Amino acid sequence: MEKGLLMLMKNMRNKKKLASLEGFHKIYSGMQEIFDELFDYTIITSYEKDTIQYKNKIFIPKNILSSSFCYYPGLYRYLKNNNFDILHIRPYYRPYSLTALFYSILNKKKIFITEEQRNDPHNTFENIIFQIYLFFLRPLINIKVHKVISLTKPSYEYLKKKGFKKLVCIPITYEPKISTKEVNNKQQKLKIICVARFEWLKAHHILIKAINHIIKNNKLAKKDIEVNLVGEGILMKDMEKLCKKLNISDIINFKGKIQNKRLDNYYQKHNIFVLSSVSDPIGMVVFEAMSNGLPAIVSSNTGAKGSVHDDKNGYVFKNKDYKDLAEKILLMKNPNKRQKFGEESIKILKENHNPGKIKNKYRDALEE
Structure with a gap:
């Protein structure tokens, strides 16, 4: 000794x-x-x-x-x-x-x-x-x-x-929380999660408008998509009002703050992560989602976009463009594709x- x-x-x-x-x-x-x-x-x-x-x-x-x-x-x-x-x-x-x-x-x-x-x-x-x-x-x-x-x-x-x-x-x-064998993104229903404070830079309205665009243009039925927004902030009430105005409150849920010890398990109940920030130096939540085996869709103004490889483990959409975000979400409809992308997220973290x-x-x- x-x-x-x-x-x-x-x-x-x-x-x-x-x-x-x-x-x-x-x-x-x-x-x-x-x-x-x-x-x-x-x-x-x-x-x-x-x-x-x-x-x-x-x-x-x-x-x-x-x-x-x-x-x-x-x-x-x-x-x-x-x-x-x-x-x-x-x-x-x-x-x-x-x-x-x-x-x-x-x-x-x-x-x-x-x-x-x-x-x-x-x-x-x-x-x-x-x-x-x-x-x-x-x-x-x-x-x-x-x-x-x-x-x-x-x-x-x-x-x-x-x-x-x-x-x-x-x-x-950033290390993976699960192995590639534990990734499970094959549910038929699109289950989207976004974890971010409700403030103007996080731009939740872009994601909400993208979902509305998908539903309004009959690209997906409401029964085939669910969005859960995790976080708190001064703009939360405004986003709830926007969902009511667009008549999509039944598929977009405001979950408030979820404790860190429960967050990994909650990520794993979804099959796509979206961050629609108009400006985000890094976006740590992207790595959190990837570490739990999720494919990611992020804006072109997010620092973590360097770890989101187009058509490999997710997509990068044009900043502030909700229609482009809607298109990227629709590219993830195939459960086998989501599974493959989620496994790739784990591999990217391990490698890079x-x-x-x-x-x-x-x-x-x-x-x-």
Whole structure:
């Protein structure tokens, strides 16, 4: 036992010190586990609830203009005192990220960025200011940052178009919940599930209009289709009213929030997953559905579309186009096809989102 403890202490001493800046969505949980395994890992954040199982330093943020543009007082001194070997920042444009960037330059430390979304503000004036800011920031990042790691193919293409260099795409980790043998999508009835908060970006109205289009044009009878919407949010009542107005309340059900421990089993009672978001950086629910053996239909503005392969495990429909979504749903009428696509979802996760493979990709990217 003493020998094992000594070996553990030796390994800890040999590990480089890595600090990640900012709180993280659950999409980063797999990456955090990898970093904790490879490095002496610390998270620097203002979101204490995101860092329970890791060493962390909590800062009280100070806003500049808005809450999305903030800095951490005392951050440079903290980095200097702890002498981190490697710094990880997300997102790249916030003032605390600039502090870390300047620290890495002045102290000759390695720094890398991870990103999963477009960062252009929706407001025209704010977008102009952001592009000017980016014009000066991008050359510094391209020269001094070791790697810019994108978590999705759409994000990779966006960053490439914006002129970022040293890009590499490393997907998130996600393991299947069931085996291919356990996939069961052969029910005759189309049973569609959507898991998303009722907010404007999730665009439930597009899915509802697609279902109405299918019924109104006699592509399917009501008895042959059922849609279950899981989630809560301020637009839920509006979507219920829309269903009543279109006379499809009898086939579209609002299920509210379902606890995570029950959600996997609920996914498996369906045979198609649909996410109609007009903008979604990743869309973790797509991976949740795939891990439970479902084919997926997602909008072209969803980050997870890189794991939805047309006519293999689902379809990507044109963003905001409910008629195109309706066509894609109708392509899934065949039970044998849904079964094959669901099995392919499991295979894609095993091949492209395997934690062991992703760990090696991070190791290779950061050791170059």
